[in-house]
Amino acid sequence: MQRVFGLVVLALSAVLVEAAASHPALDGLHALVQRRLADHADSFTFQLSEDEGDSFVISDTKGKPGGITVECTTVSVCARGLYTYLTDFGGVDIWWTGSRLDQLPSHLPRVGKPVHGTAVVPYRYHFNTVTFDYTTPFWTFDQWELELDWLALRGVNLPLAWVGYEYILIEVLHEAGLSDTDISSFLSGSAFQAWNRFGNIQGSWGGGLPMQWVNDQFALQKQIVTRMTELGMTPVLPAFTGFVPHAMSSIYPNASIVNGSQWSGFPSALTNVSFLEPFDPLFATLQNSFIKKQQAAYGANVTHIYTLDQYNENNPFSGNISYLANVSAGTFASLRAADPEAIWMLQGWLFFSSETFWTNDRIEAYLGGAPSNDSMIVLDLYSEAAPQWNRTSSYFGKPWIWCELHGYGGNMGFEGNLEAITTGPIDALNSPGSSMRGVGLTMEGQEGNEIVYDVLLDQAWSSAPIDIPSYVVSWVARRYSVKSLPAAAQEAWRILSTTVYNNSNPNNQAAIKSIYELEPAVTGLVNRTGHHPTLISYDTNATIVPALQLLIKAKAENEALAAVPEFAFDVVDVARQLLSNRFIDAYQTLVATYNSTNVTSESVQRAGQPLISILSDLDTLLGTNENFLLSSWIAQARNWSHGDDAYAAYLEYNARNQITLWGPEGEINDYASKAWAGLISTYYIPRWQTFINYLASITRLGRAYDSTTISNQLLLIGQEWDARTWGEGPGEHWGVSGEDVWELVDKILATWA
Incomplete structure (x- = not known):
């Protein structure tokens, strides 16, 4: 029985x-x-x-x-x-x-x-609005598929989904009576759409946004949103923000439309974006149209959470408390009228970047315009270094998410604070009156430093701060998944995790930029903090050098490591950082030589040659790995052209300009710079050689250094480089070079360690 x-x-x-x-x-x-x-x-x-x-x-x-x-x-x-x-x-x-x-x-x-x-929090969030341009603008669904699987498995349930926004917006603006010309003069280029969505810029340089691009991105968004929902994630979709073409004022002369502020030195034709104020009835009409069209495209119930940022690095028209409350009240009312369950997601970056304007009473008024605490989610965008939740009484009761910013512009230098991203979220969650409801990654660019992002997403599943030493051991073991992993590999990461990734200085916690990626100058490049941090907070000889030596030792002890893609990536990445740091030493020697009392043209040229040698070695090194190629970025852009050469050239220009001048006249010069083979050989080396030649020339002629003269020369190099199309310049590798990376790293260690 x-x-x-x-x-x-x-x-x-x-x-x-x-x-x-x-x-x-x-x-x-x-x-x-x-x-x-x-x-x-x-x-x-x-x-x-x-x-x-x-x-x-x-x-x-x-x-x-x-x-x-x-x-x-x-x-x-x-x-x-x-x-x-x-x-x-x-x-x-x-x-x-x-x-x-x-x-x-x-x-x-x-x-x-x-x-x-x-999970210790209900929300696990991913993406910054600008990631959709600094990292993913030219991705195909194959790349998105890997990304979404990565997110799903790590427990992310609230990803941002910005792709294809322009398709819906164009339909709404057409419905409002705007012509194709009105709209095309407003929309920004394919690699700069995030800042148009933010209301920072309008229009484009290098050509208008093609409808083929708009249609293709809309089709891609359908795939992305479908996959997100299949994997149990709630996509955060865009809403109508209020940023409109200038022509809207002509069509609706009685509407309350104000001009935004100038952004980052752009000429007025490309900034000062018109803003339809949310308390105007037209705003609610356009919002309803936008939400309904979006629901028809992706499904009525795929989400009720909408990203909507009105003052990203642009201050409001007025600082009056009642005005700010009316703006947010009108915004929220428009969302709820279109979707009765709508929740407004807001990036909290504005409260940090414009801290002087956003006093606590103004923040409270603005957030309070959304009447209840279930109406809004605030992303505390830079929690690891500049949290705003603690100065705003936990955003005055609004639910918020503890976020790690990192990766300004997709900069690739080693940086992280593992202690801050493990203890910080738990301390915030347990603070009196906390309204924290999630943790999230809001990196500007998803480039390198992968361990810091893994740690934060794993922290969402631990009520106590993760024990970093034991975490690193298990992380390395599965990253280099070989039998009999040599202890040297673990020791390399123990060094990195306790030094390079233990940076407690809040002034340079955003991924360090290598100074060779900045416009050459005789001052102002070293030890910078802020948006272009170059300050190195560790001793290269005690960190990067032994870590690289240990990784090479591990490979010698177990040749199977050579076939592990992540190991090869890390070896190149650590060697890249070594050469980047050694470039600082060589640069300082050059400047000291130029400023010396017995300087000659020849001594300047001699002092400049190590800079060029380092960059040449770096370009060769990066060319061994598919993850560090300029050609990958440009090929991704050109692949959307459907074989149309003119369209391919337009896409390539956008891709080139973003990582160099970032604007027609270098308005945000070098912000999104990258350590990529091909970019170094064809862009950074010519810039630095021009700079060295200039210093030697004025030394020979006995002339004073003129920053404007050299800057204009370098700007011209950038404009000419941006205007190329593929194949016009040497060194822009289509694929991996075939060089033996292990021999190259041995040479680098022998020469520069």
Whole structure:
């Protein structure tokens, strides 16, 4: 009888498992398993529970040897539970450099005692509005697919979804009576759309935004939003902000439309964006049109959360308390009229970047215009270095998310503060009266320093600060997933995690920029803080040099590491940082030589040659790895052209200009600079050689240094470089060079260590 009863229980369990596995909400998660773990597609069972909160339980599947069950409260939490099994038991991971989940052992490790996991916050957020230009503007869905799987598995449930915004906006503006000419003069280029969406710039340089681009991006957004929802994430979609073409004033002369402020030195034709004030009835009309069209395009209930930023680095028309409250009240009312469940998401960057304007009484008035505490979510955008939640009484009760900014412009220098991103969120969550509801990544560019982003997303699942030393050990073990990982690899990362990634200086916590990426000058490049930080907060000889030596030692002890893409990436990245830091030394020697009493033209040229040698070595090094190629960035842009040469040239110009002059006259020169092979050889080396030649020339002629003269020469180099199309200049590699990276790194260590 007991045997019969047991068989009945097993059969019933199998039925329940099958029923749970076939739940339609889990189809997207099963598809992820099929994509990334095809050999184990039948090994994982997912079950949705009705428990409260975001929690999961991982266990061995009853009656199914080798099977793993993840029971969870939401699809997103199921994905995080799967990730916990894959990393903690399987020793595999998914990285920006690619998924290694297919390296899961053929016989799945048993769980044994069930493992429980609970999120400490309901929201796990990802993306900055500008990431959609600094990193993803030219991505195809294949690239987005890896990104979205990376997000889902790490438990992100609230990603920003900005792609394709212009399609909906154009439809709304057409409906309002604006012509194609009115609209095209307003929209910005393909690599600069974020700042048009923010109301910082209008129009474009290098040609108007083609409708082919608008249509293609709209089609891509449909794929992205569908995949986000399939993976259990709630996309944060845009709304109508109020920024409109100048022609709107002519068509609606009685509407309350004001001009925004000038932004970052741009000429008035490209900034001073018109702003339709939200308390004007026309604002609500356009908002309703926008939301309804967006719901028709993507689905009525895919989200009720909308990103809407009106004063990003632009101050309001008035600082009057009542005015600010009326602006936000009108904005929120328009959202709720279009979507009765609407929640307004706001980047809190404005309260830091314009701190003088945004006093606490003005912040309270502006946030208070959205009447209840379920009406808004504020992203505390720079929590790791410049939090605003603590000076605003937790945003006066509005829910907010603790965010890590990092990565200004996609700068690639090593930087991080692991202690701040582990203790900071927990301290904020436990502070009296805290209205914190999430943690998130708001990096400007998703380039390098991957460990700091992994740590923060993992911190969302720990009620106590993560123990960094033990975390780093397990992180390195699965990043370099080889048998018998040499201790040298672990020691390299122990050094980096306790020094380079232990920067407690809030003035340069944004990814360090290498000075060779800045316009050459005799002063002002070294030890900078702020938006172009160059201050190195560690001793290169005690950190970068031994870390690189240890990684090379690890490879010598286990040649299998050479075939690990993440290991090859890290070796190139650490060697890149070594050469970048050594460039500072060489630059300071050049300046000292130029300023010496016995300077000659020849001595200046001699002092300048090490700078060129370092850059040449750096370009060769970066050319060995597909992740550090200018050609990848340009090819991504040109690939959207559908074979149209003129369109390809337009896209390429946008791609080139963003990473160099950032504007027709270098308005934000070098802000989005990159350490890429091809960019160094064809852009940075000519700039620095021109600078060295200039110093030598004025030394020979006995003339004074003229910053305007050399700056104009360098601007011309930038404009000529931006105007190229592919193949016009040497050194812009289409692919990996084929050089032996290990020999190159040995040479670099021998020459520059």
